[in-house]
Amino acid sequence: MRTGLLGTGPWAETAHAPALGAHPEVEFAGVWGRRPEAAGALAERYGTRAYEDVDALLADVDAVAIALPPSVQAPLAVRAARAGCHLLLDKPLAADVAEGREVVRAAAEAGVASVVFLTTRFQPEPAAWITEQTAAGGWFTARAEWLGAVFTGDSPFAASPWRREKGALWDVGPHALSVLLPVLGDVERVAAAARGPHDTVHLVLRHTGGATSTLTLSLTAPPAAAGAAVELRGEAGTTVLPLPSEGPVPALARAADALLASARTGRPHPCDAAFGLRVTEILAAAEARLADA
Structure with missing residues (x-):
């Protein structure tokens, strides 16, 4: 599965890039980031391509792994799904419920698989x-x-x-x-x-x-x-x-395995975008309760 990485921060560097680069069934096909110089450095380290245009990356890959803040992840996940890319997402899915619903809707309409990387669930x-x-x-x-x-x-x-x-x-x-x-x-x-x-x-x-x-x-x-x-x-x-007994890199590799399996079989994973949305709804309800406290 040709997979692109969206994001160049510490989590992308320490977890996503190593996991994608070492996965036997993943071709680490490119990196896009909001800081082009960081995308270039990360891509060079793993022998892949840095993209200046995110839509060009989406057109070249089968899936994306996203390591970005939730308010940035959600609209890019919608964009990726509409481009036909399977989604390896980070938590939380989105910064609010409306954005989370858009991700779930886009993935369903495009028929793409999704997995939210909740580390404990993959250890x-x-x-x-x-x-x-x-x-x-x-x-x-x-x-x-x-x-x-x-x-x-x-x-x-x-x-x-x-x-x-x-x-x-x-x-x-x-x-x-x-x-x-x-x-x-x-x-x-x-x-x-x-x-x-x-x-x-x-x-x-x-x-x-x-x-x-x-x-x-x-x-x-x-x-x-x-x-x-x-x-x-x-x-x-x-x-x-x-x-x-293991850190985030092997766990993220298992999340990639889960995305591959879901893409091949069409069966949703228990930690798919819909589960990520439900978590977002609970967080939003808790936030509202805290505001009234």
């Missing part, structure tokens, strides 16, 4: 755990903590304008929801929301299966306190999300 140990707990059922409640030190530690994403604007809710919230939704069911409502220090938020969710969950999300945790944890309690007792 072997967490993915197997999610499958096992979904099958077990009978969960009473869950606790999820996704605490990053992006703005308090030495992170390459500290200069990200969209993360500073949208905060932990929109950056790490999708990761927490990607674990909870398949196990506990869709979110019926955001029952409560409160702000903590800096960008930290606390949410209480009611799920369609009858369980409730609490989420604590932050990008401004002290580095010594950073980390992610999910705990389930129910009829089977207590269980916790296992730590992954």
Whole structure:
């Protein structure tokens, strides 16, 4: 599958480009970015072509991997879908629900496959755990903590304008929801929301299966306190999300595998654009609840 990369930032450099460049069933066909000099440097590093015109890249490839802020990703994903390109998307899908719906609509109308790269869902140990707990059922409640030190530690994403604007809710919230939704069911409502220090938020969710969950999300945790944890309690007792043994590059390669499979079979992946839209809807509902808090 000839695949182009849209984006040249830290995530494109450290995850997308290495994964695309090493994938045996992907031809890394080109790079486009909002900074032409960065696109040229990244393309040269991987022996591919830098495009100045995004539409020229879309015309030359079968699929695109997007590593751009959500407000930039969504309209480009619509453009790519209408050009017949399959979509390997980043989270969150879009900066608001209307933009997310446009992506889903464009992908459906064009008949292209889509996968949203929610890292935990493509790491072997967490993915197997999610499958096992979904099958077990009978969960009473869950606790999820996704605490990053992006703005308090030495992170390459500290200069990200969209993360500073949208905060932990929109950056790490999708990761927490990607674990909870398949196990506990869709979110019926955001029952409560409160702000903590800096960008930290606390949410209480009611799920369609009858369980409730609490989420604590932050990008401004002290580095010594950073980390992610999910705990389930129910009829089977207590269980916790296992730590992954691999980083984002192998996980992104599996997301590319998933996109290839969906494109070949026509069967949607559980983490497709429609799932990304549902996550966006929940984030928007939580944001509205926080505004009223």
